[in-house]
Amino acid sequence: MATQTPVTEVLDLTVEKAPQRRWLEVLHDWVTTVDHKKIGLMYIGYALFFLVVAGFEALLMRVQLAVPNNHFVSPQVFNRLFTMHGTTMVFFVGMPILFGFGNYLIPLMIGARDMAFPRLNAFSFWISAFGGLLLYFSYFGGSGLYGAGSAPDVGWFAYAPLTAQVFSPGHSTDYWTLSLLLTGIGTIGTSLNIVATAICMRCPGMKMSRLPLLVWLYLVTSCMVFVAVSPLTAAQIMLMLDRYLGSHFFDTQAGGSAVLWMHFFWIFGHPEVYILILPAFAFANEIIPVFSRKAIFGYPAMVAASVGIGFISLSVWAHHMFAVGMGPGANTFFVLATMAVSVPTGIKIFNWLATLWGGKIRFTVSMMFAVGFLFQFLIAGLTGIMLSVAPFDWQLTGSYFVVAHFHYVLVGAILFMLFSAFYYWYPKMSGRMLSETMGKWHFWLFLIGFHLTFDFMHVPGLLGMPRRIYTYEADRGWMIWNMVVSSGAIFQTIATLLFVYNMVWSYFKGEVAGADPWDAWTLEWSTTSPPATYNFAKIPSVASRRPLWDLKHPEDPDSHYETTEKPGGEERP
Amino acid sequence: MFACHGLYDLAVIVSTAFGDNPTNIFAPVGTPAHSVFGLSMLVLWITGAIFVLVAGILLYVLVRYRSRAADGVTEQEPPQIYGSNQIELAWTVIPILIVVMLFLATARVIYTTEHAPKPADALDVTVIGHQFWWEYSYPALGVVTANELHVPVSDPKHMLPTYLTMSSADTDHSFWVPRLAGKTDVIPNRVNTMWIDPQETGLYLGQCAQYCGVQHAKMLIRVYVDTPAAFDAWVAHQRQPAVEDSRVAEGRAVFEHNACISCHTIRGTVATGRFGPDLTHVASRDTIASGAVPNTAANIRSFVDNPENFKPGALMPPMHLDSHDLDAVTAYLTTLK
Numbered sequence: 001m002a003t004q005t006p007v008t009e010v011l012d013l014t015v016e017k018a019p020q021r022r023w024l025e026v027l028h029d030w031v032t033t034v035d036h037k038k039i040g041l042m043y044i045g046y047a048l049f050f051l052v053v054a055g056f057e058a059l060l061m062r063v064q065l066a067v068p069n070n071h072f073v074s075p076q077v078f079n080r081l082f083t084m085h086g087t088t089m090v091f092f093v094g095m096p097i098l099f100g101f102g103n104y105l106i107p108l109m110i111g112a113r114d115m116a117f118p119r120l121n122a123f124s125f126w127i128s129a130f131g132g133l134l135l136y137f138s139y140f141g142g143s144g145l146y147g148a149g150s151a152p153d154v155g156w157f158a159y160a161p162l163t164a165q166v167f168s169p170g171h172s173t174d175y176w177t178l179s180l181l182l183t184g185i186g187t188i189g190t191s192l193n194i195v196a197t198a199i200c201m202r203c204p205g206m207k208m209s210r211l212p213l214l215v216w217l218y219l220v221t222s223c224m225v226f227v228a229v230s231p232l233t234a235a236q237i238m239l240m241l242d243r244y245l246g247s248h249f250f251d252t253q254a255g256g257s258a259v260l261w262m263h264f265f266w267i268f269g270h271p272e273v274y275i276l277i278l279p280a281f282a283f284a285n286e287i288i289p290v291f292s293r294k295a296i297f298g299y300p301a302m303v304a305a306s307v308g309i310g311f312i313s314l315s316v317w318a319h320h321m322f323a324v325g326m327g328p329g330a331n332t333f334f335v336l337a338t339m340a341v342s343v344p345t346g347i348k349i350f351n352w353l354a355t356l357w358g359g360k361i362r363f364t365v366s367m368m369f370a371v372g373f374l375f376q377f378l379i380a381g382l383t384g385i386m387l388s389v390a391p392f393d394w395q396l397t398g399s400y401f402v403v404a405h406f407h408y409v410l411v412g413a414i415l416f417m418l419f420s421a422f423y424y425w426y427p428k429m430s431g432r433m434l435s436e437t438m439g440k441w442h443f444w445l446f447l448i449g450f451h452l453t454f455d456f457m458h459v460p461g462l463l464g465m466p467r468r469i470y471t472y473e474a475d476r477g478w479m480i481w482n483m484v485v486s487s488g489a490i491f492q493t494i495a496t497l498l499f500v501y502n503m504v505w506s507y508f509k510g511e512v513a514g515a516d517p518w519d520a521w522t523l524e525w526s527t528t529s530p531p532a533t534y535n536f537a538k539i540p541s542v543a544s545r546r547p548l549w550d551l552k553h554p555e556d557p558d559s560h561y562e563t564t565e566k567p568g569g570e571e572r573p
Numbered sequence: 574m575f576a577c578h579g580l581y582d583l584a585v586i587v588s589t590a591f592g593d594n595p596t597n598i599f600a601p602v603g604t605p606a607h608s609v610f611g612l613s614m615l616v617l618w619i620t621g622a623i624f625v626l627v628a629g630i631l632l633y634v635l636v637r638y639r640s641r642a643a644d645g646v647t648e649q650e651p652p653q654i655y656g657s658n659q660i661e662l663a664w665t666v667i668p669i670l671i672v673v674m675l676f677l678a679t680a681r682v683i684y685t686t687e688h689a690p691k692p693a694d695a696l697d698v699t700v701i702g703h704q705f706w707w708e709y710s711y712p713a714l715g716v717v718t719a720n721e722l723h724v725p726v727s728d729p730k731h732m733l734p735t736y737l738t739m740s741s742a743d744t745d746h747s748f749w750v751p752r753l754a755g756k757t758d759v760i761p762n763r764v765n766t767m768w769i770d771p772q773e774t775g776l777y778l779g780q781c782a783q784y785c786g787v788q789h790a791k792m793l794i795r796v797y798v799d800t801p802a803a804f805d806a807w808v809a810h811q812r813q814p815a816v817e818d819s820r821v822a823e824g825r826a827v828f829e830h831n832a833c834i835s836c837h838t839i840r841g842t843v844a845t846g847r848f849g850p851d852l853t854h855v856a857s858r859d860t861i862a863s864g865a866v867p868n869t870a871a872n873i874r875s876f877v878d879n880p881e882n883f884k885p886g887a888l889m890p891p892m893h894l895d896s897h898d899l900d901a902v903t904a905y906l907t908t909l910k
Binding site: 074075076079153155159160161162167252253255256257258259292293294295297298299300301323324325327328331332335336339340342343346347349350351353354356357358359360361362363371374375378379382383385386389390391392393394395396397398399462463464465466467468469470471472473475476477553558561562 | 594595596597598599606608609612613616617619620623624627628630631634635638639640641642648650651652653654655656657660661664665668669672675676679680682683684686687688743744745747749751754755756757758760761762763765766778779780781782783784785786787788789790791793885886
């Protein structure tokens, strides 16, 4: 232990004098970079762009659905909107933004200078980015159902046989298939990189039992990507063979199976939900302790629960198919598997509550979003239990209740936690704080908008409103609920624009952050904000899960309480 | 006792909250919808209790343990607690017990619904989903109709369920009449079954619940639950050949000399197409275009002229008839009682 580099010495205090460069050089620098931080930022920027695009698509849909028998958009346009909205949000917002944060933070948190495979990292980003551009190029190049569309209009889960040549002539479905195929390659590349980095690039002293929980969760998520994305890629290839080489995997008119596609899609699709939510848990695991001023409660249980969720979530996919007629045996199995996943998920929520318990909670904007996440994730989990009850699901599946449920997960939990992460790590990435005043407006406006939209969206589902309809009958009593839902979209739009403005404004005029503005405990806060290209002037070495705590509290360091025999579980005297 | 009482209260609150909504899942009128309703009340009660408990703790913690330091003042750090095996074990085991209980209740309803023994006198109906309409045929009764399903009411003392055998002619659909039962997907190259036993006469609405193409939104479902006598009369009427009325012979000629006959059937004429709805008794139905609009002469005329008027994306092409022929064919169709 005597050879440890004290964490303070990793600070490089020589100020870099960046000469004024021409924009072409800057561009060249970004395009050719293999620096994990720049790639991370490009992932984030790219995802934010698509967040605005897909958010706008959602807004158009909400205008159309505000009143019954509306003619704001045609059915063809509406069908393209929900297909593009779903596909974009999952593949070109959710995945890249989470990988962006992972790319940026993982090497910094484990005391490494870059990812394990920097060039694979760049390749993965660019091929994913190309996938997104290809999808949107379909607006110019494709044509959909009966030649009526341009962008894909088969829905984001693209059930067979609607995707067959007969029902989907033209090329819009091919754009969908190819863009997912490409982005899948990038996703697997980045996941491979994260696994290799987390296992091989840790600084001295950072055993797996001292790995920050964020890195643990990214490790689990990346392993899930291997299992989940491969079937999707396989299914896309089969679909292309069906469409162009006369195979009949999903071609029901020639004896193929529509249900086969559902199985392929959902064995990807359900783990995908967890692939997206685990990074949100990862942020919560870092942010909630810092603003509660307490160590995370039950670190080993948190790791075990995450790994447990990873495994169990691979066996729940057919709960999307309770109405397909799988028979009582299969339905019962998937009910049990789905309910089982609520146990480790519950452990996480309880451990976060226990982390808050006895703390001194600082309500920064980042923490406010994290609390919003906790509250909304609780509700999303409970509506998830309702959906896991197969008979209840026979009524709820395919209805607006499901739409409300998964938006509670994706917006109420994941997006709230992402906003929290932005307020928390933006100072590290840019060197400046985001405005807390604007942040509070952002939080409250978004919270109001979110609850107006997604609380009330459950109701039309209970009243029999199916999803993916471009309009509805006036006599069903759905209008009042849809009006409220649509009105919430306005608040969310304003809040999001305010957030974008805050990011731009703060970049130039925000308060200078310094290395460690939150008085935090993990390694990324030991280096400058923004960190130098090489991250650390000297590779640090650590003796506990919270190296900066040890540094700030030499009289009572964590390393006294964490032993390899009993990781966690020990209470301070 | 408390739980039972609470369950009952919740059921009353939930079923009255949404008034007389025609597609409310909490206003069941048949056994399958009823057993879902009972189970869903149990689930709502349990999840509601969990919500109140956990959200209550969260709120308490946020208020009780908020930092009271002024901005910029550094406080002393609170005591650091790393975990507690006993507490963590407790909040692992308790959820497991809840899950087991909920699972058993769920499995029971799955089996009683999906494995219900079929009575010998149950009515059989074959349901075929099409883009974007429903074909109903009653093989034992020799009746074929479209978009408006008639079934006899089921007496609780002598159950008379209707068994639906379902498949699709093209893409995936899903049959959903919330007050009668949950959804069953209607999938090409696959046969699914479900059963309903509505115990009150009346009209029950629903619609296709699986995205099936451009006009998915207007693939509506209407189920008429008749008294046994009214049902028998309806069957007898539907078995009749099409009405022959010499006053509309011109309209019939227009129908028979245009592409109409390639897709539609009118029994007793040369029209034997299977691609579109059977029109033998089209005038006996309340709506056209799969429930999209009321069955009036003006609507029929508009629909024949151009189906896009009501259903953009419908597969029936505009018929390009002149005004005179349109009037004639409309007159003919309105006589097909």
